Amino acid sequence: METRILRIGCAAGFSGDRTDAAWPVVQALIAGGGPAVLIFETLAERTLALAQLALRESPQSGYEPLLAEMLRPVLADCLAHRIRIVSNFGAANPRGAARRIAELAAELGVRPPRIAIVTGDDVSGPEFRPALERGLRAGGAAVDATKSLVSANAYLGAAAIADALRAGADIVVCGRVADPALALGPALAHFGWALNDWDRLARATMAGHLLECGAQVTGGYYADPGLKDVPGLARLGYPIAEIDSDGHCTITKPAGTGGCVDEHVVKEQLLYEVHDPAAYITPDVVADLSQARVTAEGPDRVRLSGVLGHPRTDSLKVNACFASGWMAEGEISYAGARAEGRARLAAAVLRERLAGAGAMRADLIGVSSIFADDAGHWLDGLADSGARDVRLRVALRNTDRAQAERLVREVVALYTCGPAGGGGVRTSLRPTLGTQSLLLPRSLISARFELLQEQPA
Amino acid sequence: MTGDTITVPLWRAAHGRTGDKGNRANISVIAWHAALFPHISAQITDAAVARQFAHREPSCVRRYLLPQLLAMNFVLDDVLDGGVNDALNLDSHGKGLSYLLLDMPLQLPRELEPWLVGPAA
Numbered sequence: 001m002e003t004r005i006l007r008i009g010c011a012a013g014f015s016g017d018r019t020d021a022a023w024p025v026v027q028a029l030i031a032g033g034g035p036a037v038l039i040f041e042t043l044a045e046r047t048l049a050l051a052q053l054a055l056r057e058s059p060q061s062g063y064e065p066l067l068a069e070m071l072r073p074v075l076a077d078c079l080a081h082r083i084r085i086v087s088n089f090g091a092a093n094p095r096g097a098a099r100r101i102a103e104l105a106a107e108l109g110v111r112p113p114r115i116a117i118v119t120g121d122d123v124s125g126p127e128f129r130p131a132l133e134r135g136l137r138a139g140g141a142a143v144d145a146t147k148s149l150v151s152a153n154a155y156l157g158a159a160a161i162a163d164a165l166r167a168g169a170d171i172v173v174c175g176r177v178a179d180p181a182l183a184l185g186p187a188l189a190h191f192g193w194a195l196n197d198w199d200r201l202a203r204a205t206m207a208g209h210l211l212e213c214g215a216q217v218t219g220g221y222y223a224d225p226g227l228k229d230v231p232g233l234a235r236l237g238y239p240i241a242e243i244d245s246d247g248h249c250t251i252t253k254p255a256g257t258g259g260c261v262d263e264h265v266v267k268e269q270l271l272y273e274v275h276d277p278a279a280y281i282t283p284d285v286v287a288d289l290s291q292a293r294v295t296a297e298g299p300d301r302v303r304l305s306g307v308l309g310h311p312r313t314d315s316l317k318v319n320a321c322f323a324s325g326w327m328a329e330g331e332i333s334y335a336g337a338r339a340e341g342r343a344r345l346a347a348a349v350l351r352e353r354l355a356g357a358g359a360m361r362a363d364l365i366g367v368s369s370i371f372a373d374d375a376g377h378w379l380d381g382l383a384d385s386g387a388r389d390v391r392l393r394v395a396l397r398n399t400d401r402a403q404a405e406r407l408v409r410e411v412v413a414l415y416t417c418g419p420a421g422g423g424g425v426r427t428s429l430r431p432t433l434g435t436q437s438l439l440l441p442r443s444l445i446s447a448r449f450e451l452l453q454e455q456p457a
Numbered sequence: 458m459t460g461d462t463i464t465v466p467l468w469r470a471a472h473g474r475t476g477d478k479g480n481r482a483n484i485s486v487i488a489w490h491a492a493l494f495p496h497i498s499a500q501i502t503d504a505a506v507a508r509q510f511a512h513r514e515p516s517c518v519r520r521y522l523l524p525q526l527l528a529m530n531f532v533l534d535d536v537l538d539g540g541v542n543d544a545l546n547l548d549s550h551g552k553g554l555s556y557l558l559l560d561m562p563l564q565l566p567r568e569l570e571p572w573l574v575g576p577a578a
Contacts, residue, residue, distance in 0.1 A: 046541065221474070227575050228472060264472060264487060267526055271485035273476035275532045277521050293525055306525070324542060361545035370548035371557050374538040377512040395545040434542040437479060 002245060004034055006190045008183050008207070009240040012040040012070060012087075013214025015047045019066055021214065021238040022074045028240060028254035030081050037186040038078060040070060040087035041179050041212045048176055049321030049433045051091035052151040062093030063173075068104050075101075076110045079170060086161055086182050090117060090173040092151065097173045098452050113171050116164035120447035121176040123318055123440065124152040135318065135438030148323040150433060154316045154440060156447040157283030159195060161185025164449035172449070176319070178282045180208030187243055195284070202287035202309025203247025209280075209287075210251055210269055210304065211241050217251055217269040218300075219259030232258020250303045261300040270294065270304070279310070283317075286310040315439035324434035325399035330411025331365070333391045333424040340367060340384050342419035343392040349418060350394050350410055357406045358398040365391040391424075397432065405429055461567040468559035469573040471497055475555040480540040481532065482551045484558050488527040490572040496565050498522060498529060501558075506531050509561050510554075513538070531558070 009029050011022035022038065029036035042064045055062030064070070067089050078085055090097040094117035105113050123132065132152055153176035162185045164172045172185070187193070187204035195201070210217050217239045219230040237257025241249045253261055270289070274280055277289040288308040295303045330350075334342045347362040354360050362379065363369040367387045372378035394411065398404040408427040415425065470493045473485040486501060488494040503520040510518070515536040522529055537551045538544035548554075565573075 224472075227468070264489075267487045267528055268472065268474040268485060270526075271476075271483070271487075271523075271528060271530050272474055273478060273483060274530060275478075275481070275483055275521075277523055277530055290523065291525065292523070327545075359545075363547065365547075370546060370553040372546075373512050373514070374545045381512075393547065397543070397545065432542075435479075436542075 002191050006187060006243045007032055007034060007036040007240055008039060008186060008211060008243065009036070009238065010039050010041065010211040010214055011238050012042050013212060013216060014044050015042040015064055017042070017214055019069045020073070021236070022070060024254040024257050025238050025240060026074045026077050026083060029083055030077065035190055036083045038074070038083055038085050039182040039211065040085070040089055041182060041214070043088045043091060043176060045319060045435050046321060046433050048091055048153055048319070049151045049435070051093070052321070055092045060096055063091045063097035063100065064089035067097055067100055071101065071104060072108070075104060076108055079105070079110050079113055084165060084169070084186065085171040086174070086186060087172070088174045088177055088182065090175045092175065094119060094173045094175050101171060101173070102452070114169050115171045115173060115452045116167065116169035116449045117452060118156065118160045118164060118172060118174040118177065118447060118449050120160070120445055121153045121156050123154050123445065124149060128152070128440070128444065131440050131444055132318070132320065132438070135440055136320065136436060139436060139438045150321045150323060152318055152320040154318045154445050155283055156316070157181050158184035158188055159284070160447040160449045162188035164451070165189035167449070167451060169449070169451060178284070179212035180205040180282055181284065183208030183211055183241065184284055187247065191245055196311070198285050198309030198311060200247035200309070201285040203249065203307045204243055205282050205285055205287050206270070206289070206304060206307050207241040207243050207247070207249035210249070210266065211239050213269060213272065214238050215259060216272065217266060218253045218261050219265055222265050222268060230258070230260055234258065248303065248305050250297060250301055252301045261302050263294045263296050263302055266294050266302045266304070281313060283312065285312050314442055316442050316445055318438050318440050320436045320438060321433050322436070324432045325397055326401050326404035326429060327395065327397045327432045328404040328407040328427070328429045329393065329395045330407055330425065330427040331391055331393045332411060332414055332418070332422045334419070334422055335389045336421065337388065339390045340364060340387040342421060343390040344384065345419045346392050346414055346422060347394065349414070353410045354396065354407055357403045358396040360394055360396045360407070363393040365393055369393065462564050463567050463570060464562050464564050465573060466559065467497070467501060467561045467563050469575045470563055470565070471559065473555045473559060475552050477537060477540065477550045480535050480537050482536050482554055484531045484533070484555050486529045486531065486558065489574055491527055492569055492572050493565070494524065494527045496569070497563065500563055501529065501561060503531065505561065506533070506558060509558060510536055
């Protein structure tokens with residue numbers, strides 16, 4: 001049985017994350033010695049749908065646009081030190097991403113890496129349509145999402161990633177997989193656990209869950225100055241999980257970087273996006289956090305223990321994305337005496353002008369915005385606070401572009417028709433993508449990997 | 458509760474983070490110290506949180522207790538005005554909502570004040 005610790009570093013928690021996080025993580029993995037893997041998580045719910053739209057425009061695209069920028073600083077070191085790379089930056093075009101990586105390696109003058117792609121997540125094809133429609137109806141979808149379907153992808157598990165690594169892949173490029181699978185796959189390949197070793201799978205899954213949002217477990221998205229102080233937010237170190245042969249993990253970060261890994265930070269990430277802690281459902285296992293413990297082991301070292309696992313379910317979650325219409329937004333600022341009164345008047349004028357264009361939401365940024373509800377109950381209950389610097393924001397949605405656009409035009413018209421002193425108008429009108437989750441029977445979906453043979457020209 | 462009590466905003470006794478999936482938010486509440494947890498769990502109930510979020514009209518608020526983590530996890534269904542699909546909120550993920558929950562009042566025996574964080578006023 002493999003007993004060496006597996007270190008997994010995460011250099012990205014979403015598409016749009018910092019792109020300079022990988023280098024300190026890789027240096028720490030090299031210094032630590034021993035088997036190591038680097039993961040990048042870059043697929044939020046709608047990222048894949050946007051990638052699908054990009055792919056339609058241009059067959060060479062559809063993968064993470066910042067792929068080369070993220071990999072360039074570390075690819076040579078990873079290949080030289082046999083640090084495997086696993087990521088979902090393949091998005092809607094894993095093959096395209098793999099080609100780009102091969103090009104990058106050639107550009108850097110390093111040996112051609114063995115690149116595997118994982119496929120099987122795309123369930124938008126006609127062969128899946130009846131099952132998709134059944135699943136959407138069962139999920140209570142209000143809209144006929146299949147009419148305007150942009151993408152439909154199943155959350156694959158870790159098995160194909162593990163298989164690809166066992167087959168010798170240096171780099172595994174996925175489309176949609178469950179985020180924790182990016183860590184569980186390497187753990188399966190390294191330790192050789194059976195796929196029904198539920199407790200170990202659950203523990204490594206939770207290691208992946210702690211890693212999957214990047215700096216959110218090392219002090220990112222935690223600071224509250226004076227209350228929750230985090231040093232060096234501009235130089236945050238990204239996380240490394242040290243996983244043992246029973247799947248338990250210690251979370252740490254590279255020495256000399258900003259951030260902090262303590263019990264409180266780790267607890268916030270542990271419960272992030274968790275509902276029933278006794279049943280955290282993933283494609284590979286149902287993890288049980290009800291007995292979990294988080295314990296500091298030293299400066300910037302926190303251990304997760306007590307995680308149990310239960311058998312996986314018979315279905316896989318699928319995310320369907322569909323074109324859902326248009327959203328229009330407009331903003332205008334007021335400052336000085338009676339700024340709030342003038343902003344409230346502008347909102348009333350817009351509401352009257354936009355009757356029939358759809359339900360309009362008004363925010364007074366600085367007084368009432370992100371806590372408030374679309375229907376306006378919160379704002380209606382607030383008396384004028386006398387705020388002297390207020391930005392009015394209005395928004396509406398409509399499936400009809402022309403109706404949505406009326407909001408943009410009315411906000412601009414406030415320059416001559418609205419209350420005194422309004423300035424700094426910004427507007428936007430954009431097509432929107434909706435998402436709907438559904439379940440498909442596991443048996444309908446087959447995840448597989450393929451080692452790419454082609455070399456760059 | 459007998460003796461001298463103080464009322465503080467929950468953020469002096471606990472911290473937390475919001476997550477979202479569809480039209481559902483989860484908000485963790487993690488006590489700064491073990492001595493505070495029994496008081497937090499007695500008062501910050503699912504009914505109390507539902508009242509705090511009443512204007513957002515959640516269809517269901519559930520609370521899961523994790524005493525060994527000094528934590529609670531609240532799951533609020535249909536609290537995001539439709540979520541990223543339908544909401545007009547700037548913050549359609551509801552990321553800021555942890556701070557709405559942490560504004561809730563908490564009554565504590567005065568002798569627990571040393572365990573609180575932040576300024577008294």
